Amino acid sequence: MAFSYTNIFLFFFLHQLIIFSNGQNITIKGGYWLWDSGLIALNKIDITPFSLLFCGFADINSQSNQLILTSPNSFIQFTRIVQQKNPSAKILLSIGGGGANKTTYGVMATTPNSRKSFIDSSIKLARQLGFHGLDLSWIFPESASDMMNLGILLNEWRIAINTEARNSSKVALLFTAAVSGSPRINGSIYPVQSLAKNLDWINLIAYDFYGPSWSPSQTNSHAQLFDPVNYVSGSDGINQWIQQGVPPQKIVFGIPFYGYAWRLNNTNIHGLRAPAIGKSDVYDDPWMTYAQIRDFIVEHRATTIHDDGIIGDYCYSENTWISYDDIQTVRTKVSYIKSRGLLGYYAMDISGDTNWNSLLSHAASQEADGVTQGEIGKKKKKLNRLVIILIPIGALLILILLVFIIWYLRRRQVPKFQELERNKMGSNNKARKSGDNSNLQVFSFDEMKEATNNFSFDNKLGEGGYGPVFEGKLRNGEKIAVKRLSETSSQGFEEFENEVILTAKLQHINLVKVVGFCIENGEKMLIYEYMPNKSLDHYIYNQVRRLVLNWEKRVQIIEGIIQGLLYLQEYSRLTIIHRDIKASNILLDLQMKPKISDFGMARMFKEDEVEANTSRIVGTLGYAPPEYIKQGIYSTKSDVFSFGVLLLQIISGKKNTCFYGPDEQLNLLEYAFEMWRDGKGMEFMDESLDDKTSYCKLLNCMQIALLCVQKNPLDRPTMLEVSNMLKNIANLVIEFPKRPAFSVKEDEEKSESLKNYDLVQETEEVDTATITQLIAR
């Protein structure tokens, strides 16, 4: 009871802590409004979520080099409407834009006279119309001389702005510029020093990385935050600008409220980086506002996908494929902007939110203010006042609580730790005696913090059942993967201990090597060798990436997994049941050689033990055998079953969370069985695979896999038999498999509680990425 109270308090205060400690200021919540999108749109949109608005675009008269407005009335109305709807918002006059004539800007920046003429007219016009600042959107300076002249222009412009402020005794105009996502364009580099010195901030154009007009042959995310393939993304841009010397507090990050529509070459291949032929033929203009995209999704019942890896969305229907940023993406981007300590964000452009209740603007603003979904503005004000009173009291309580927690955790963990140390030393002693060499390194928390860049979002590789996994680099340059067990997972420690002890004893080329561990301040971390090519599931289910793994490579992977399992079951001194063999636990090294990972679930058997029983069922549905799910019995044959499922997936590229067959009511195993039995095995395979030149034949693999997934563990072959069957395929008679476990069409008995099973499997589909899933306790 006492403990659960502590938990409640802990939760409450940690929650508060997170909001405030993480609550770096997002100062700029900006948005562009473009006069050609019309005043009606401006009237419809809620502009209260913005603290600052850019009004675009003014242009340059190529004769006089002075600023001109194509539609002065729109600019005057803009200032009036903003004054009415959001009087506290700052407004900036933006010059240039994507439609402007670049040559004119290049020419204007060349001579002192033309620059002066331009600068003076810009300040004058901004003051006349009541703007608070000026923004230059020269998209983009192309040559080295353009870049040099831009640097000079900004120097002179800044001096003029300061002088004008002094003479008029007004607050100086804000002064900003939009720059490309990367500080280098066509080999010329921006005058970074001049930008950093003269401007209040830069607006980073973190979009238009790809579009149907300039990258027509492949669909792609036009505004992805991460890009593991080509490193063209928002986060890569931020890194490059900071590397060039622009401080994070001078960067405002652009988020597009629009997307681009491609035309798919093949309607069946509709993922990211799918073959395309230019722009969609549904619309004349491939550029679509967020509102148009939402309408499209509703009208065409388009499939929408949020890609968590790159942070971006796409949708498709028939041969139209659209890249865009949806609410979750915008939220994630803003939270990333906060974590990087940037000055803020801006939306391009705000009219994209029309007709959809300004969803994106609100999402961005709420995320910036740390308001969770569901809370609304009114509540916030009250809360703020309450919070002001609560902070000092809270801080004191937190301090007391922290002292208590540290004391409590110490008391709880010290014995465990000593136990672990003892075990470790014990295993080392044993290891030394038997001649092999398992030296685990102990790392400090600070070392891990440094290696993973303070566990930054950028370094995150994935999320396991027990916490996130980060990429890291040790001082000596060695790359590592760090599994940081979440502090809240109470059962984590046992698994942690288990994995450390086990893996210290296990060394095999097909098992992921544990380099060391870290236990400090209640933190538990496991440090692995770094596997640059992610895990098997990353490839085999993906329409494009599966092509990386041809049949020769997959045979190498299958053999490697078999060798790893053989080592665990037969050749090490112990018999080890992994209990969670699945595609996401097969990691790939530089040569795409497989290594089995995640020994958190593994159990050791003594030499004479054959099977064991457990009341705590762990593992992943779809891979766990029936006797384990129903009775908690596991043996080496449990891993054989999981291997069988995995083998079926490797040859077919099919997930085991979907249903197949003409009526879509067969699970993967049963579907495979029926196809094989009916002589249609080749239709089951991933059609990109070709086994003509390989000794290893697809159909034989299918038969072996089906033997592994039989219901009765005694019917399943051992791993040694699997290995032999695969190798001497020519002269070995392979048995005919029985109907697999979990079949809907039972041949003999009907007593299974299939309904239950299906139910649990449904939930697994939501979360296929987790490394580990708890089924029952």
Ligand SMILES: *[C@@H]1O[C@H](CO)[C@@H](O)[C@H](O)[C@H]1NC(C)=O
């Ligand atoms: C946050 O913003 C407030 C005003 O908006 C400012 O006074 C304060 O210094 C800022 N804090 C940080 C850490 O920048």
Ligand SMILES: *[C@@H]1O[C@H](CO)[C@@H](O)[C@H](O)[C@H]1NC(C)=O
């Ligand atoms: C851009 O402006 C230059 C002169 O400044 C002119 O010669 C050129 O024709 C213009 N280009 C376009 C596309 O209007």
Ligand SMILES: *[C@@H]1O[C@H](CO)[C@@H](O)[C@H](O)[C@H]1NC(C)=O
């Ligand atoms: C500012 O005042 C100085 C003299 O005090 C004058 O020479 C200069 O022209 C003025 N500049 C502007 C922009 O008004």
Ligand SMILES: *[C@@H]1O[C@H](CO)[C@@H](O)[C@H](O)[C@H]1NC(C)=O
């Ligand atoms: C790079 O140069 C080419 C050729 O001069 C030009 O077409 C292209 O637009 C340039 N790229 C950018 C980003 O300006």
Ligand SMILES: *[C@@H]1O[C@H](CO)[C@@H](O)[C@H](O)[C@H]1NC(C)=O
């Ligand atoms: C489109 O797909 C067909 C095959 O379906 C292929 O032959 C053709 O080369 C593809 N075209 C493009 C432009 O990718």
